[in-house]
Amino acid sequence: MPTPLDDWFIREILVHEAPLMQFLVRSAPSRDEARDLRQEVYARVYEAAGKALPQQPRAFLFATARHLLADRARRGKVVSIEPVGDFEPLHVLIDEMSPERWCGGRQLLRRLADAFDRLPDRCREVVWLRRVEHLSQREVAQRLGISEKTVEKHIAKGMRLLAGSFYGGDGEARAPRPRDGGADMEVAMEPDGQRQSD
Template structure:
């Protein structure tokens, strides 16, 4: 069947709009951006399908949405999580910043710093070395005497916990785990469930 790209898109992609929007609401905390995320996902799928139609359109749609969210999170992490002394002393901005915007920025930095401080000690150290000092995963693993897989898990856990605290009005997501249970998971002894 030789149908147009528009027909294919309507039949194979747009029919999943409700599920896509539900997924975006679960995966992205800023509700004001859901519409833009949905549209950008559609654009990426449409452009890719113009070159080569995916064999599993629904799976491709959701994979595209996940990649888009990952891209946005990566772009967002360039903000340092280390509290700065006095931002006024930097004099980097040419335009005058309103007192309200300055206060908002300070509050965001304080919340982000508080979220970082709430991480378990090992997780906090791994996140610091990987994301702030920007050390390679292999070097972090060697320095801390842990596996690269554990570094990867601890970074993912740290980002998840910080996002839960930051966007969840100060509440860490899920029940707290004991240090022993975390250590068992990291060394591969305890649960086989991924952290």
């Protein structure tokens, strides 16, 4: 016997299967993977709807798909560890934390904290609530008195700026320079205070 949630899911979500598949096929390496992604999107939407029905089901469906694809892309950047039959010949101490790894981890954390601190105030607040405190988009919107669409825009902007800081060139986020070369442009400086050469 279908539940009210099942009826809602069929009426509001499954009707968008064709455009969802087109979106996933464009983004996934294969059609089979797109089908797997579709099922995972459906599972996430159904689970979330069990807690609270989204006000805009189609937008929620596609936002879920985008987040899933972003998660997959991030995981794809992580170096996979191939299983090895016997660890003994490798003489690997699994739990050993070398000073280099420890220091490298601290430097990465410092870079991330610096990039996070450079985000605009409201954007930083939204990213913190959404990604660190794991509040839902709706909860963030309610807490800050803004729309869910604004939350979504701040998250996208924050992630773009953080990624630009972290992976863009030397890792420093800079304000875009005016094209007219005006006197009010911000000059990028090296850590020792010297002006960078372009």
